[in-house]
Amino acid sequence: RFFPSYYRHVFDTMRRTPIYDADGEETGRTVFDNVVSTRMHGVAEQALHNPVVTPRLPPSSDLTMARAFTRLIEGGYDWRDLQQFFLRVFRYLATSPARRAAELEDVSWWQYLRGYDPRTGRHRYRYSERFAGDVKFSAQVLAAFNAEWGDARTNGSTYAQLFLNSLVPRDTVDGALNGPTSEAWFDPWRRHLEALGVEFVRGRLESLSLDARGRVRPRVSFAPAEASVGAAADADAGAEVDVESDYYVVATDVVTAEQVSRALPDVGVPGQLRGYTTRVAPDPRARASGERPPKERDPCAQPGLAPWDRLQTLSGIQYYFTCDVKLVHGHMYFSRAEWALSSINQQQFWRRPPRLRRDGYGAVLSVDIGAWDRPSRDPALAGRSAWQVSQRELAAEVWRQISVALGERVGADGDEGAEVPAGDTADGDAPDEDTADGDAPDDVVRPRLRLPQPTWFHIDDHIVYDDAGEDATPIRNTAPFLIPVVGDWRRRPGADPWNPARGTGARADGPRDPALWSAPHGGCWIHWSALVYAGTYKRTFTRMTTMESANESARHAVNAILDHYLMSAHAQRRREAALGRRRAADGTRGRVTSPADAPRDPADANTKLWRPAAPDEPGHDQPYRPTLIGDYCQIWNMEEYELPEFESLREHDAQLLEMGLPHPWDLLGVETLPSILSHMPAADRSSFGELRRLLEATWRRAQAGPGATPPPDLRAHLEALQNIRAAVERELEALLRPPAPGQGQGAG
Ligand SMILES: Cc1cc2nc3c(=O)[nH]c(=O)nc-3n(C[C@H](O)[C@H](O)[C@H](O)COP(=O)(O)OP(=O)(O)OC[C@H]3O[C@@H](n4cnc5c(N)ncnc54)[C@H](O)[C@@H]3O)c2cc1C
Structure with a gap:
């Protein structure tokens, strides 16, 4: 379970949930003490130097930041991708909640990043194929939706929170629990509620209706051998009873x-x-979609009927190992894995880590699968998706995708490690240093990354297979996952x-x-x-x-x-x-x-x-x-806890919106020059130093913007935006200036 640092409600509940000792006395500790910070996160993908691991903290030096940019550019990004992306994020931060509601709930995050103009249907920016793929896919890895369909406000406001970690040091960092969820969280929670007088009764809500006097009447069936209260006191196990409260x-x-x-x-x-879960609307972007009837469906048997279906499948598998295994001190995202995978080795955060002798395993890797409909690239699976494979095949295929992403090399004997399919070899874009010339003699030991093999696995119980047979494939997901589709908020x-x-x-x-x-x-x-x-x-x-x-x-x-x-x-x-x-x-x-x-x-x-x-x-x-x-x-x-530096610009934007005017950022043309540049052929200079200065200059201008007191006037706002625009233009000009004679490319 991932607890990003911006969670406030969950952390507050955890802080107010005491942990009791064996005698029922409060220990002074709370469940929040069981959240430990995950300092890093990683992205594993063949084309990158594997894996790229970055701290969830502001960069400690210019060099660290330069290295981070360098890695991204080497991985295939165009420097303009980063410039455009951050300008869009800064614009989002300078946008008032009222304008977000009015203009950003009906466009997707990807449309917003491209600077989509609904009036003309044109886009301000183009991005490199690589960057576009990563942006669209990252939402799939994290939350089972494509950025082309996720609404810009939900994505933008969530990103604004996650982004804070990279800019300012925070008291709380992303966290994971220091034990299995029940032990570290749910058991103490239940115990505390019981101490407050809450009685837990296990039952199943069957239906809700109104009685003759217009009062709500829930019908509940109770689990066998359950201590019962109230109306259930005399109920037989399994019988349906009306409950009154x-x-x-x-x-x-x-x-x-x-x-x-x-x-x-x-x-x-x-x-x-x-019909909220049992009907799927036709493609909302298609012409005359309003005239076509929605499709009726069983939401558990047919989740994810289309990318704009608000119910998708996000579910996963746990692998257990006999040895100690950890990929990174936090989450790992497999950015190009076909089935949109992310993972965490949670046992590394546990106070009482598992021991093989005592617990039967030494490590566990939890993997979320975000794209259940996407075909596998493994020829052995012949293009089947996670919905179309048996439990064993699913376990083998997810492990294969992870191994490929981590760059596992198959030895000459080919008898160990994951099988890497033809055309998708681990050597792909990043040749082995020792063998890149292809002349390495046979007796030279080739560098290999060997991953330990999991011993057993467990697939989420919400995925129901059609029978217990070896070849059975899934038939239901009893817990489909709700995603934030464009225009769906209202x-x-x-x-x-x-x-x-x-x-x-x-x-x-x-x-x-x-x-x-x-x-x-x-x-x-x-x-x-x-x-x-x-x-x-x-x-x-x-x-x-x-x-x-x-x-x-x-x-x-x-x-x-x-x-x-x-x-x-x-x-x-x-x-x-x-x-x-x-x-x-x-x-x-x-x-x-x-x-x-x-x-x-x-x-x-x-x-x-x-x-x-x-x-x-x-x-x-x-x-x-x-x-x-x-x-x-x-x-x-x-949205009230974003970067304070942008607060007054947001307020100014709210005033302009009330007057029926466009965003001040757009009125001042802050992104005009970057937009023109975006549509030019690839610039051959890739100077990270200048790009960094450009972003820093924008950031500094925003910080130096109008203060909170005395109340900023319109002139101060204009000046701030003009300064941002001037900084953008000045730095771009420097970036495009031809190099002086004798000066190499890519300096900085
Ligand atoms: C694979 C996966 C990974 C996730 N990872 C994270 C994460 O890392 N961080 C994060 O913040 N969120 C994560 N989420 C999302 C998060 O788990 C859900 O958004 C959240 O649990 C939803 O809470 P809820 O209380 O609304 O519903 P639920 O958690 O679905 O709870 C509903 C409850 O109702 C019960 N119930 C159902 N029918 C009946 C009935 N008829 N009678 C009585 N009870 C019934 C169910 O048993 C269940 O306990 C993840 C989700 C998935 C699927």
């Missing part, structure tokens, strides 16, 4: 959420979930996310249907006074479907329940009745705010909240907003 949070995956909501009326999230079910720290002012766009309730300031909808949905498919500030957005979504659900409990007339009546029952039962006089006293907005009494000048790290960055019965769950909008 004040609130229900449906936190299943999206496919199940749609299935179990079918019997509910067509409103709110249940209404928006109709189709996500439910309300926009609400951040309690950013105000409780009333909003005009609350739900109109009487079956739905939301607080006047916005937030999750409560259906029929009881039902809330949570999951990565809901709208979150995090957007990308990760553990972070799952956690954020759950927080929105809890905040909505707090609001409903305190504000709605329905909940007030329920509370009064409960209080009455309690008084009658034990004679106590509980203290409860009477309905008349309860403010319409529970945070009204708390408007004067501490607000720090500069947002910084999780836990210190924004006010807690209490309600009458305790704090709201904290919410972080990650």
